Amino acid sequence: MNSVITLTLPGDIRFSRLASQTASNTASLFTDTCNAGAGNWEFSHAFELAVSEAFTNAVNYGDRMQGTRNITITFTIEQRKLTVAIRDANAPFSAETPEPDIETYPEHGYGLMLIRTLMDTVTICRENGENVITMTKQL
């Protein structure tokens, strides 16, 4: 049976680390349960980093005029697969962002690039007036 864990945080950047720590802890719990030996740090760190990026985007591209809206992070533990979905009430956005040109020392634009590299699947969709970025990784 799948287990679902939900963390709801204020849309405030102060909570970014709580989001990424919880992602890391959930992933570690998942790999422990699966008895996956060494190399676990890579799996946990993938979730730690991907959730840090997605949460930061959810906060940064939110409409500050609207006050702080909540951001919801949902983890779903299946047999050999961990899924995380991050929901925000921001304006819709396109995932077709160009990769940064490294030679110009760009300071931004690495978030989705990291997420796509770290995760097995990444989907961005619109659900009930919210952006939902769903990421999965198989053990």
Add this chain to the structure above:
Amino acid sequence: MNSVITLTLPGDIRFSRLASQTASNTASLFTDTCNAGAGNWEFSHAFELAVSEAFTNAVNYGDRMQGTRNITITFTIEQRKLTVAIRDANAPFSAETPEPDIETYPEHGYGLMLIRTLMDTVTICRENGENVITMTKQL
């Protein structure tokens, strides 16, 4: 303005450490924000331990026949006060439990004793058919 953080976990003892880690991380975030210097480990550890105890009770005294019900942990951050409330769908219980007699090497009965010592206020009440244990601690 108060910040509210909610963590919903399956009522399964496998998730006890995720509950207590999140409590510890939330308390650390709170003390960092308040710029409280040394001695912070005691504040964070109080929440880590109290939430571990309350979550474990919520799971252990749940009706396993009913399948796994969710346990909800809500943190509320105020100016100088952190509150955590843990909700379960268990049968009502009385908080008037006797303290264990140490000389007999008892293996149980330390949970509420620890919670009461660590926290400033502890209230146990019944709300919408759920047990709610609410604990607060001032910085």
Add this chain to the structure above:
Amino acid sequence: MTITETLSSGITIVELCGTIDASTAPELQRHQAISDPTQTIVIDLARLDFLDSSGLGAIIGAARRKEESGANMLLSCMNQKVRRVFDITGTVRLFHIFDETAAAIDYATTLRKSQ
């Protein structure tokens, strides 16, 4: 939680690492050297990050059964967080607690000789 066993001067040292709470206490209770009531052991807690009352209960139960059969469980190297659980519950007085594992081993050796 991980449990590591080593032998020093004929005394078994059980090192507990990580977390002991309700999710891991059963594993502790199943560990041979911990559950054997006749075996005196030193539990090295230096790398134990977190203990709650379920973990404490498991340790106390094993200690009681050892005491009842004339064996001992000695504790060493508690960090502040772990110590606090023993202090608040008053169970600190049920144990011989050592700052250094070496001192606990010495004490265990003396106990064995006097038996």
Add this chain to the structure above:
Amino acid sequence: MTITETLSSGITIVELCGTIDASTAPELQRHQAISDPTQTIVIDLARLDFLDSSGLGAIIGAARRKEESGANMLLSCMNQKVRRVFDITGTVRLFHIFDETAAAIDYATTLRKSQ
């Protein structure tokens, strides 16, 4: 995050400890030795537990401004988690990265002499 500054052979070493993400990157950007475009520094990452792209962006921005005014930012002692962020983004090739802080200091001293 905590930032500690030390001086060794006339080179400023900035040690970053903890987490650099969007909640702490602004603090990094405000740090004097990091933001001063004319100062060559070594950043010791041994105790940095976690870096994300907001932290990476802050480091890259400061490095670019140093490069533009002829100064340098050298990086040392990255752990595997931190290194992975530089690797995946390809930004690893924008930096001189050293396994040991001492080697980074030597290199910084050589750079200064050759200027």
